[in-house]
Amino acid sequence: xxxxxxxxxxxxxxxxxxxxxxxxxxxxxxxxxxxxxxxxxxxxxxxxxxxxxxxxxxxxxxxxxxxxxxxxxxxxxxxxxxxxxxxxxxxxxxxxxxxxxxx
Amino acid sequence: xxxxxxxxxxxxxxxxxxxxxxxxxxxxxxxxxxxxxxxxxxxxxxxxxxxxxxxxxxxxxxxxxxxxxxxxxxxxxxxxxxxxxxxxxxxxxxxxxxxxxxxxxxxxxxxxxxxxxxxxxxxxxxxxxxxxxxxxxxxxxxxxxxxxxxxxxxxxxxxxxxxxxxxxxxxxxxxxxxxxxxxxxxxxxxxxxxxxxxxxxxxxxxxxxxxxxxxxxxxxxxxxxxxxxxxxxxxxxxxxxxxxxxxxxxxxxxxxxxxxxxxxxxxxxxxxxxxxxxxxxxxxxxxxxxxxxxxxxxxxxxxxxxxxxxxxxxxxxxxxxxxxxxxxxxxxxxxxxxxxxxxxxxxxxxxxxxxxxxxxxxxxxxxxxxxxxxxxxxxxxxxxxxxxxxxxxxxxxxxxxxxxxxxxxxxxxxxxxxxxxxxxxxxxxxxxxxxxxxxxxxxxxxxxxxxxxxxxxxxxxxxxxxxxxxxxxxxxxxxxxxxxxxxxxxxxxxxxxxxxxxxxxxxxxxxxxxxxxxxxxxxxxxxxxxxxxxxxxxxxxxxxxxxxxxxxxxxxxxxxxxxxxxxxxxxxxxxxxxxxxxxxxxxxxxxxxxxx
Numbered sequence: 001x002x003x004x005x006x007x008x009x010x011x012x013x014x015x016x017x018x019x020x021x022x023x024x025x026x027x028x029x030x031x032x033x034x035x036x037x038x039x040x041x042x043x044x045x046x047x048x049x050x051x052x053x054x055x056x057x058x059x060x061x062x063x064x065x066x067x068x069x070x071x072x073x074x075x076x077x078x079x080x081x082x083x084x085x086x087x088x089x090x091x092x093x094x095x096x097x098x099x100x101x102x103x
Numbered sequence: 104x105x106x107x108x109x110x111x112x113x114x115x116x117x118x119x120x121x122x123x124x125x126x127x128x129x130x131x132x133x134x135x136x137x138x139x140x141x142x143x144x145x146x147x148x149x150x151x152x153x154x155x156x157x158x159x160x161x162x163x164x165x166x167x168x169x170x171x172x173x174x175x176x177x178x179x180x181x182x183x184x185x186x187x188x189x190x191x192x193x194x195x196x197x198x199x200x201x202x203x204x205x206x207x208x209x210x211x212x213x214x215x216x217x218x219x220x221x222x223x224x225x226x227x228x229x230x231x232x233x234x235x236x237x238x239x240x241x242x243x244x245x246x247x248x249x250x251x252x253x254x255x256x257x258x259x260x261x262x263x264x265x266x267x268x269x270x271x272x273x274x275x276x277x278x279x280x281x282x283x284x285x286x287x288x289x290x291x292x293x294x295x296x297x298x299x300x301x302x303x304x305x306x307x308x309x310x311x312x313x314x315x316x317x318x319x320x321x322x323x324x325x326x327x328x329x330x331x332x333x334x335x336x337x338x339x340x341x342x343x344x345x346x347x348x349x350x351x352x353x354x355x356x357x358x359x360x361x362x363x364x365x366x367x368x369x370x371x372x373x374x375x376x377x378x379x380x381x382x383x384x385x386x387x388x389x390x391x392x393x394x395x396x397x398x399x400x401x402x403x404x405x406x407x408x409x410x411x412x413x414x415x416x417x418x419x420x421x422x423x424x425x426x427x428x429x430x431x432x433x434x435x436x437x438x439x440x441x442x443x444x445x446x447x448x449x450x451x452x453x454x455x456x457x458x459x460x461x462x463x464x465x466x467x468x469x470x471x472x473x474x475x476x477x478x479x480x481x482x483x484x485x486x487x488x489x490x491x492x493x494x495x496x497x498x499x500x501x502x503x504x505x506x507x508x509x510x511x512x513x514x515x516x517x518x519x520x521x522x523x524x525x526x527x528x529x530x531x532x533x534x535x536x537x538x539x540x541x542x543x544x545x546x547x548x549x550x551x552x553x554x555x556x557x558x559x560x561x562x563x564x565x566x567x568x569x570x571x572x573x574x575x576x577x578x579x580x581x582x583x584x585x586x587x588x589x590x591x592x593x594x595x596x597x598x599x600x601x602x603x604x605x606x607x608x609x610x611x612x613x614x615x616x617x618x619x620x621x622x623x624x625x626x627x628x629x630x631x632x633x634x635x636x637x638x639x640x641x642x643x644x645x646x647x648x649x650x651x652x653x654x655x656x657x658x659x660x661x662x663x664x665x666x667x668x669x670x671x672x673x674x675x676x677x678x679x680x681x682x683x684x685x686x687x688x689x690x691x692x693x694x695x696x697x698x699x
Contacts, residue, residue, distance in 0.1 A: 005247040009272050009554045010148045010162065010587045013247035033138075038246040046231040046318045057317050059231025063238030065136060065186075066219045066355075069229075083238075086138070 002029075003042035021091040036082040036093055037063065037070050048072050048082055049096035072096050076103035106208040107132045107180070108420045109413070110196055112187050112358060113215035115142020116402040117394025119170040120409030121213050126177030128417045132207060133179055134198055136186045140174065141167030142217060144402060146240040148272070149265055150530035150588070152490035154508050156435075157403040160492040160528045162586075164244070166402070187216075190361040194389060211389050211416040214359050215409060218352035218373060218395035223257060226312040228348075232319025236266045236349035243273060251345030255322050256280045257310050261289035263349035267297040272553060278343050280304045281324050283331055290444070291486045292531025299605040301570025310346065311338065319344055354396045362390045371451025373399035381433055381457045383412035391416065398448055400440075403489065407436045438462060442487035442509035464509045478521035478538040478546065482514045484531060496528035526550050527588040536590065537600055545600040546579065551591045557581055557606065564610070565595055565603035574599050576606065616664070617657035619650020627661060631668045638665060638679050648679065651687045 005013060016032035021039060030039035037060045040048065047057040048070050061069035065084040074080040074093050078100025082093070109125045111118045114135030119142075125131040139145065147163020158166045174181065185200040190212075197206050220235035227233070234250065236258070242248040254270050256263045259282035267277045280297065285307050287294045298304065307326055311333060314321040326337035352373060356366050359377040364385035366375050376397060383391045391412035394405035411432045414425045440448055441462035449459045464487050482493065482502070491504035493512050501518035502525060504510050526534045526548060536548025557563060557578045565573045576595035583589050591606055613625035622645050630641050638661065641647065647661050648654025658678065666673045 003249055005243070005249060005273055007554055008247070009552045009556075011164075011244060011247070015247075034246060038242060038248055041242060041250060042248050048231070051229075056229060057231055058229060059318065060234065060238060060242075062220060062235045063241040064219075067235075084136070 003044060019087055019089040019091075021087050021089070021093060023093045024095065025092075030087040032087070034087050036072065036074060036080075036085045036087055036091070038083075039087050040082070040093070047095065049100075050098070052098045055098075071100070073100050073103070078102060104195070104206055104208055105132075106210075108210045109213065109416050110134065110207060110209035110211075111213045111215060112196065113142065113217055113394070113396075114140035114181075114183070115215060115217050115394055115405065116144055116166070116170075117217075117396075117405035117409035117412075118142070118213065118215035119167075119174060120406040121215065121393060121413040122174050122179050122409075123170065123177070124410050124413035125416065126174060126179040128423075129420050131179045132182065132209075133174070134182045134185045134187055134196070136184070138184045140171050140181065140183065143237065144170075146237070146244040147265075147402075148244050148269055150492070150528075150586070151402060152488055152492070152530050153403045154489075154491050155495055157406055159490060159495060160530055160586075163402070187358060190358050209389070210420055211391065212362060213383075213391045213393055213409070213412050213416070214362065214364075214377075214396060215392070215394045215405075216355045216358055216396050218354050218399055220348065221351045221353055223310070223348050223350050225310050227315065227319075228313060230313045230315050230319050231317065232315065232344055233313055233346045233348065236262050236347045239266060239345070239347050240269065244269065249273065249275060251319075251343075252276060253278055253343045254345045254347060255310075255324075255341055255343040256347045256349060258282065258349035258351070259284075259287045259289060259294065259304055259306075260349060260351065261293055262352075263347070264289040264293040264297050266347055266349060267302050268293070268300070271297075271300050271302065274554070277302045278341050279324075281308045281310060282306050283309045283327055290488055290531065292484060292488070292533045295483070295568060295604075296532050299566060299568050299570050301566065309333065313346055314340070319346055322346055352395060352399045354399065356396065359385065359390070359392060359396065363387050364390055364392070367455070369451045369454050371447045371454070372397075376455075378455055379457075381411075382415040382429060383408050384415060398451060400445075400448055401489075404436060404439050407432055407439065411436070438507060438509070439489045441507060442489055444487065462507055462509075464507055476538075476540045477516075477519075478523075478536055478548075479516045479519040480514060480521075480523070480525055481535045481537050482512050482525075482533065483535070484529070484533040485511055487511060488531070490530060492528045492530055493525040493534060496525045498522075498524070523548060523582065523590055526590050527584045527586055532588070535604070536592070539597060539600065543597055544594050545597045546592055546594055547600050547603060548582075548590045548592045549604065549606055551581075551589045551606070552587060556583070556589055557591050557608075563593065563606045563608060565593065565599060566605040566607055567602050568604050570605065573603050575609075576603070578606075616660045617645075617647045617650060619652050619657075620646045622647045622657070624664060627664050628668065631665060636665060636669050636671075638662065638677055641665070642679060653681075653685055653687075654679070 021030045028043045046059045061067045063083045070082045071079045072082040108129035109131045111133040122133040144163040144167035150160045153159035185198045187198045189197045242250045253276045312323040321342045326334045364377040377385045377392045379385050393408035393412045487509040491508040493502045494504040501515045503513045532550045538546035561578045565576045576593045579592045613623035
């Protein structure tokens, strides 16, 4: 549960079913209903891609699908907004380099 | 293709309020990109200002839940996880759900797509760890994720102030709030909530640079002059792993543009906005706007705008007469906008031809706040905020706000029974309880929304309005409330009752003296304070200088503390006896004869 808030003075966080997802081939903790970006953040992963022109690290910025900073390769599909994509069992997530590749 | 009387795009406060009105009246569809309705309300944990009809004193996510419950009971089609991608000719909305594009037709359309956060260009602003303030709220309040450990907030509007408080509630460190203007942007009560936690607000400062390679490790901030130019030489570094940008919002107008609504640039309303009349109709007679898309304001005004647009649509489609209801809503909206904080909005709307009469906010001379011997409220709310939560909460007529909800509350201590319901209701956490009598100690009640919740008889620290230590105090009792704003009653010296505004657990951080035995300055000072001032005694009690280094590193510091506390120069202090071995050696080194 590292990186996840367990006790909060106002909110109750009830996590749904645990699902297995994979980042760069390694399993990370994720729960149904979470977005890919959320699960990665909980695991301390903030660099979600490297930019096409300058190769700079980029991560989550708006978290609501409006800035396209968090594009990743999800299940072989490049340029997917990781902040709007819910985790699914067996999902394979990769950092996107440049403009990504359709696998 | 499915056809609806009304299609609402966006399920935030404006869209939900519209759908609630439309639901019973006309065939309605509401579309939202997220997997549930609620918009930005779902990530708001603070209680909202307002009046009874607009969920005053209810937390944002609870407002969303109440709306959702109501809408789901109505014959409204709800499409969540549905991203509208365009408005086509012949009143057609195109959206994508589950990877497939689909289209619907509308007679009337309400676009309530809200706003997005303004960007702020600074060096490395693209580094992971720089977020919009809303993103941090999403991670923290919607998904229960810690986005970082040490935060820097840029912008002191309500969002920045609220975010600072919300972050502190999860136990992380908020290093500072940075504001380019010479005054705090948001409401005073929101600022006070952050300030009394000890969060500094740097006015006339801006961020120049984020520091870090793969993600944020810090930031450079600097002072700015009146023209917002950086004053050279004033740069300072702040250690932070997360930078939150909250420098305002701007309307998302693309869909309105595609729906052939005329767009104008009015900075007071947030930038580019669709031209609309006071019933929220745009230049396209079939298209309405509501909420932050029409002008950046509050959730309350968004709800009223949503309702207004919906009522007008019902009139259009069903030819029913709703003129009375509509003019009531227009009046309500005007009241919400009548305070001094809405001056900008009023002047922006005027440019569009919507004149909001400035309703006089009556000023009352405040009644005396305290009366001896009896537990009573103290209200610290002096700004004109559209809110009458305290008046609604008080069943004894001790608090008056009056017809214009922007009027600051007037409190009558003689009528106050000390029930403290107002303390838990106040969204600004600006009401405290006080009891003064002949005894040298006073009772103070403080609204408290942190973990762990203090217990009776616990010793805590009293902190002032800027978060500085004032005095030690004792918790007398804790009143738990279902709305999670609990009240901690403390006993403290009388002279501090008007100074203390927050309580915190004693902060135990103390520098280390001895790295081998992990002894702090605090621990040594405590022994000295108990009357033991001899170095050898202190050594035996604390184990300072007795670790593997043999005291090489900590002896001088320990002697320095003794000297400082007792006033005896180090030269006159005994400094113990040195014994071999002076370096760590293995026991086996001392074995003689047969090594077996």
